[in-house]
Amino acid sequence: MVSITLLVIGISVAVLHPDSPLPSQWNPTKDLSIDAPLTPITRVQMLRATRDGATCAKVLHAYGARFDELPNLDRSENCHIHDRVRLRAVGDVRVGPVETRCDIALRLAMWERHGIRRAAQAAGLRVTRLFHQGSYNCRKIRTTRGGADDWSQHATAGAIDIRAFGLEDGRQLALLRHWDGENAGFLRAAWRTSCDWFKLVLSPEYNSLHADHLHLQASGWGVCR
Numbered sequence: 001m002v003s004i005t006l007l008v009i010g011i012s013v014a015v016l017h018p019d020s021p022l023p024s025q026w027n028p029t030k031d032l033s034i035d036a037p038l039t040p041i042t043r044v045q046m047l048r049a050t051r052d053g054a055t056c057a058k059v060l061h062a063y064g065a066r067f068d069e070l071p072n073l074d075r076s077e078n079c080h081i082h083d084r085v086r087l088r089a090v091g092d093v094r095v096g097p098v099e100t101r102c103d104i105a106l107r108l109a110m111w112e113r114h115g116i117r118r119a120a121q122a123a124g125l126r127v128t129r130l131f132h133q134g135s136y137n138c139r140k141i142r143t144t145r146g147g148a149d150d151w152s153q154h155a156t157a158g159a160i161d162i163r164a165f166g167l168e169d170g171r172q173l174a175l176l177r178h179w180d181g182e183n184a185g186f187l188r189a190a191w192r193t194s195c196d197w198f199k200l201v202l203s204p205e206y207n208s209l210h211a212d213h214l215h216l217q218a219s220g221w222g223v224c225r
């Protein structure tokens with residue numbers, strides 16, 4: 001019993017002490033660092049950063065993302081942007097500018113840092129730009145059978161649509177034109193890794209409505225199609 005008590009005290013000191021030798025990516029009480037190696041604690045830190053606008057902005061600033069913090073937009077009960085930012089770049093990769101929620105910007109940054117970059121390197125490419133086709137859009141869901149009654153996650157900027165990757169040499173890999181082309185391997189790897197950072201992702205594989213973009217959504221149940 002005494003040894004368990006001492007162990008708990010030891011772990012508490014290691015985690016909570018300001019001069020803790022524990023690297024921050026292993027310390028659940030520390031803020032997420034986008035650049036840090038991924039650990040099982042990353043998810044805990046990510047959850048906190050995506051749920052709190054102030055922490056989210058702090059984490060993005062620390063990474064050197066370029067964005068403006070804007071006041072909340074409240075159009076109606078169903079249409080709003082909370083923790084609103086105008087995002088221009090994550091790391092070295094230009095995005096937009098696009099108005100979205102801070103947690104969407106954060107997820108994009110994690111995807112760029114830990115997914116796109118590696119997928120591009122493996123394919124001998126360097127991505128310098130993400131082309132989007134919008135995040136906030138006060139509308140209901142669209143299906144292949146027409147409209148639906150539910151509000152789209154775009155109505156609260158809880159999703160973003162990415163239509164192309166810009167490369168260092170100026171080329172643009174657009175999902176519509178290149179999904180089955182010579183860089184199909186990279187595009188599919190980028191799509192797969194987006195599912196690590198977004199909870200619902202719909203690609204050109206899903207249906208014709210998504211032939212020209214990846215729909216990346218913060219809420220959902222692990223759908224990656």
Ligand SMILES: [Zn+2]
Binds near residue numbers: 159161214215
């Ligand atoms: Zn979408």
